[in-house]
Amino acid sequence: MSITTIDTAIEPRILTGSQAIIESIIAEGTDVMFGYPGGQVIPIYDALYDYTDRIHHVLVRHEQAAVHAAEGYARATGRVGVCMVTSGPGATNAVTGLADAMMDSTPVVLISGQVSASLLGTDSFQETNFVGITQAVTKWNIQVKRAEDIPDAISRAFYIARSGRPGPVVVDITKDAQVARTPFKYSRTENIRSYVSRPEVDIRSIEDAVQLINLSRRPMALVGQGVQLAGAEKELLAFLEKSGMPAASTLLGLSSLPSSHPQNVGMLGMHGNYGPNVKNRECDLLVAIGMRFDDRVTGRVEDFGINAKVVHLEIDPSEVNKLIYADVPVIGDIKDTLPMITERISGGKYEEWIDEFRACYDVEYEKIIREETCPTSGAVRMGEVVHKISTAVRDSAIMVTDVGQHQMMAARYFKYYNPRSIITSGGLGTMGYGLPAAIGAKLGMPGKRVCLFVGDGGFQMNIQELCTILQTRVGVKIILLNNGYLGMVRQWQELFFNERYSFTTLVNPDFSLIAAANGIEYARVEKRDDLDAAIERMFFHDDAFIMEVKVDSGENVFPMVPAGAAVTDIMLE
Amino acid sequence: MEKEYIITIFSENKVGLLNQVTTIFTCRNINIESVTASESAISGIHRYTIVVHTDQEKIEKVVKQIEKKVDVLKAYVYTLDQVVQQEIAMYRVRRSASIEHIVRKFNVRVLEVGEDYMVLEKTGHASETRELFENLKPHGLLQFVRSGVVSLPKSDAEREDLHHYLSLHDPQYGNY
Numbered sequence: 001m002s003i004t005t006i007d008t009a010i011e012p013r014i015l016t017g018s019q020a021i022i023e024s025i026i027a028e029g030t031d032v033m034f035g036y037p038g039g040q041v042i043p044i045y046d047a048l049y050d051y052t053d054r055i056h057h058v059l060v061r062h063e064q065a066a067v068h069a070a071e072g073y074a075r076a077t078g079r080v081g082v083c084m085v086t087s088g089p090g091a092t093n094a095v096t097g098l099a100d101a102m103m104d105s106t107p108v109v110l111i112s113g114q115v116s117a118s119l120l121g122t123d124s125f126q127e128t129n130f131v132g133i134t135q136a137v138t139k140w141n142i143q144v145k146r147a148e149d150i151p152d153a154i155s156r157a158f159y160i161a162r163s164g165r166p167g168p169v170v171v172d173i174t175k176d177a178q179v180a181r182t183p184f185k186y187s188r189t190e191n192i193r194s195y196v197s198r199p200e201v202d203i204r205s206i207e208d209a210v211q212l213i214n215l216s217r218r219p220m221a222l223v224g225q226g227v228q229l230a231g232a233e234k235e236l237l238a239f240l241e242k243s244g245m246p247a248a249s250t251l252l253g254l255s256s257l258p259s260s261h262p263q264n265v266g267m268l269g270m271h272g273n274y275g276p277n278v279k280n281r282e283c284d285l286l287v288a289i290g291m292r293f294d295d296r297v298t299g300r301v302e303d304f305g306i307n308a309k310v311v312h313l314e315i316d317p318s319e320v321n322k323l324i325y326a327d328v329p330v331i332g333d334i335k336d337t338l339p340m341i342t343e344r345i346s347g348g349k350y351e352e353w354i355d356e357f358r359a360c361y362d363v364e365y366e367k368i369i370r371e372e373t374c375p376t377s378g379a380v381r382m383g384e385v386v387h388k389i390s391t392a393v394r395d396s397a398i399m400v401t402d403v404g405q406h407q408m409m410a411a412r413y414f415k416y417y418n419p420r421s422i423i424t425s426g427g428l429g430t431m432g433y434g435l436p437a438a439i440g441a442k443l444g445m446p447g448k449r450v451c452l453f454v455g456d457g458g459f460q461m462n463i464q465e466l467c468t469i470l471q472t473r474v475g476v477k478i479i480l481l482n483n484g485y486l487g488m489v490r491q492w493q494e495l496f497f498n499e500r501y502s503f504t505t506l507v508n509p510d511f512s513l514i515a516a517a518n519g520i521e522y523a524r525v526e527k528r529d530d531l532d533a534a535i536e537r538m539f540f541h542d543d544a545f546i547m548e549v550k551v552d553s554g555e556n557v558f559p560m561v562p563a564g565a566a567v568t569d570i571m572l573e
Numbered sequence: 574m575e576k577e578y579i580i581t582i583f584s585e586n587k588v589g590l591l592n593q594v595t596t597i598f599t600c601r602n603i604n605i606e607s608v609t610a611s612e613s614a615i616s617g618i619h620r621y622t623i624v625v626h627t628d629q630e631k632i633e634k635v636v637k638q639i640e641k642k643v644d645v646l647k648a649y650v651y652t653l654d655q656v657v658q659q660e661i662a663m664y665r666v667r668r669s670a671s672i673e674h675i676v677r678k679f680n681v682r683v684l685e686v687g688e689d690y691m692v693l694e695k696t697g698h699a700s701e702t703r704e705l706f707e708n709l710k711p712h713g714l715l716q717f718v719r720s721g722v723v724s725l726p727k728s729d730a731e732r733e734d735l736h737h738y739l740s741l742h743d744p745q746y747g748n749y
């Protein structure tokens with residue numbers, strides 16, 4: 001048989017739009033997706049019924065959780081997270097998840113059903129203008145009204161979601177397009193003319209950066225999530241080891257570099273480490289690598305790096321000079337730009353400078369860390385729980401958090417060994433993120449231990465997902481740090497609002513009964529002495545587990561840069 | 574210092590894109606003075622001209638955010654001295670001797686003459702169309718409409734940059 005006859009033999013198959021949707025996402029390598037059915041996606045769900053051997057659809061209990069789970073999956077695996085919701089209320093429920101993914105550059109594709117094209121704009125049942133609503137919270141979105149446009153729209157969606165600076169994409173598909181028939185041919189998008197996913201590197205910017213680095217006496221690298229998004233952890237290590245400079249991370253950047261690396265001086269920002277904050281004024285060069293100078297990192301921008309030149313390595317040109325002026329912007333993919341810089345710098349050693357950070361760490365240890373992680377009296381502290389769990393799991397875990405005091409404690413006291421081992425909501429600070437994100441992470445990386453640290457407030461924001469765990473059997477370890485308060489808000493009320501604890505006290509349900517109702521093993525820890533045994537039991541157990549720890553209800557997260565203050569005014573108490 | 578800037582945007586013809594672009598201005602609390610949109614010289618690519626009043630720092634950030642939109646190919650920002658700009662205004666007036674005098678004085682084009690009305694056209698800068706407006710007002714001005722600004726840069730840079738961009742990023746470029 002000649003090649004031409006083979007070609008003509010492969011007539012494109014005729015599929016329904018719904019089948020085309022599933023075949024398209026499978027062609028993109030999707031093996032897990034999260035969703036919730038409804039009127040305007042019934043045809044897609046009907047088609048999905050025939051693909052259950054190729055794609056694992058996880059039925060969540062709320063559409064917000066579908067997006068967060070897709071985010072958790074994406075953050076753990078580096079692949080695009082996929083989710084699906086119906087029109088109207090299903091779609092609007094997903095908006096918070098999209099906003100979260102947008103802020104944290106998480107690649108997610110959301111397929112939403114839409115009313116038939118002929119009904120658009122008529123306020124028909126469960127119609128919302130979802131493309132309009134999600135404009136501000138997506139990297140890109142598109143409405144598809146014809147079956148034949150589905151493969152191309154999905155192909156573009158995946159390309160846009162994962163490339164460049166990643167982000168969420170919505171593909172809104174009308175019901176008539178789902179049921180119409182179309183010849184199916186799929187090709188992966190590799191280029192969109194209006195969109196530059198990998199900017200060309202300007203060699204002059206590299207040379208200028210090299211010059212500043214070579215001249216610097218007190219440099220500091222500011223490591224963001226961009227390193228992990230670019231898969232440039234090795235390139236970062238090579239750069240740091242040749243340049244010799246200390247490196248501090250943003251919250252999302254934490255696992256870009258092992259915690260134990262001698263040049264790692266800790267976390268930046270409001271509840272970051274003492275050294276990288278207080279030394280900010282002494283730096284003569286800041287090398288920002290894939291980070292965006294969020295105000296939680298910079299404190300008062302006017303005071304940030306006042307004696308430092310700034311080199312900013314960034315893939316998104318709109319981030320450069322947005323908040324902090326860059327003396328040398330290096331636009332490009334870090335995977336390209338970092339090695340170009342590493343190759344050209346003369347290399348250095350900053351032993352004494354790094355020792356100054358170590359001295360700061362010692363101060364912080366004496367004032368805060370020892371008491372937080374190894375207390376000998378009083379109520380159980382969040383930090384000691386995190387510390388013990390981190391010690392137990394070492395390099396085998398992915399840590400997921402919700403939002404609040406426990407999030408900061410977890411970020412501070414967990415030790416990172418591998419890339420992508422912290423999954424947390426940074427930019428949006430979305431309470432309720434943790435539980436579904438942990439489910440997504442575990443399904444993406446079944447071989448890893450997934451440990452969720454969650455507060456008693458945020459746990460209840462998507463607590464319905466415990467039943468997803470029951471139905472799908474997802475072995476996440478849930479460490480519920482129960483302080484009886486919306487702790488982070490309570491801390492601000494204590495420090496800045498004259499201890500007026502307005503509506504931050506929580507009367508909580510009996511979490512053991514909730515665990516039991518969802519068929520999840522449970523242990524409660526009220527005393528320090530019971531902690532080790534409970535941790536052991538949790539990890540010995542194969543399935544999901546909830547370990548509730550009654551922690552000190554009055555504890556605060558320190559150090560702290562008060563809102564609007566300079567980072568150098570960081571408070572130790 | 575605040576002044577007038579003219580932004581030229583080249584984009585795909587995508588539903589809702591104008592809305593996305595204008596939102597970028599509203600988020601930063603910048604008022605849009607005028608917008609025009611139409612197909613550009615390159616088929617399939619749309620061209621927007623937006624006039625705003627703001628400062629240098631803000632405008633630079635805004636332009637980068639516009640260019641970040643997936644469907645935007647390129648955006649350029651100009652100060653007034655860097656472009657030649659025009660807008661068009663139309664006036665429906667009652668016919669009278671004094672109107673005819675103004676028509677001659679301001680070099681106005683007469684588009685239509687009805688039994689008791691005339692429709693006039695004036696192209697020029699906003700100040701010129703406004704001046705004519707003020708002059709016509711006491712003499713039976715019935716209706717008035719003004720377009721947004723269209724502009725072309727004086728230098729070749731935009732043309733060359735766009736050409737360079739398309740030859741890099743559009744494999745079909747040149748075949749249109």
Ligand SMILES: Cc1ncc(C[n+]2csc(CCOP(=O)(O)OP(=O)(O)O)c2C)c(N)n1
Pocket residue numbers: 402403404405406407429430431432454455456457458459481483485486487488489
């Ligand atoms: C959806 C949402 N609503 C409100 C907030 C504001 N907020 C931030 S932290 C916090 C308290 C969280 O309490 P809890 O989950 O118990 O965690 P803790 O701080 O006590 O560790 C609140 C209300 C938020 N970040 N997200």
Ligand SMILES: [Mg+2]
Pocket residue numbers: 404455456457481482483484485486487
């Ligand atoms: Mg709490």
